[in-house]
Amino acid sequence: MRWINLILYQALWFALVICASRGVPGGAIAAAVVFVAWQVATGPKPAEETRRVLAALVLGTVVDGVPALLGWWHYASPSPALPAGGAPLWILALWACFATTIDRSLRVVRGRPWLAAALGAVGGPMAYLAAAHGWQAVVFTCSPAVYLAWLGVGWALALVVLAR
DSSP: OHHHHHHHHHHHHHHHHHHHHTTOOHHHHHHHHHHHHHHHHHSSOHHHHHHHHHHHHHHHHHHHHHHHHHTSEEESSOOSEETTTTEEHHHHHHHHHHHTTTTTTTGGGTTOHHHHHHHHHHHHHHHHHHHHHHHOSEEEOSOHHHHHHHHHHHHHHHHHHHTO
16 A cells, blocks of 8 residues: 555646646646545544644645745646635645655654654755746745745644654
């Protein structure tokens, strides 16, 4: 199940980013919803998994919504978003999909907050840079120091919270 989760999560990451960059994220969002529902339903602890997905949606609303509202970056497919002008639905779908990796392909971070923080601080910004430079799904409008610091700290804290 670990490898299936990893492969499908990566496939959905690409689908969501590429479809959003082309202005057509709807189908990829629907696929992400199906994936998350399947992972929750087949997981060993559905209630815990549901709480983690909901926590990821809240974290994504903050980590991606605040900078969008502040104008630090813009999304290729900015709506619908929560709140209006904040984190778009396709980004929140990514967060929900990511939450399902914690008990599967990223199980190694469970009970290891320093590892979770380090992985989040490095992996989070790298994913955004790939989305920005590879497909222009996100366009940074502030200095690299600002967005890299925000993403590094935001993702470090988020992964620690999700791994608890």
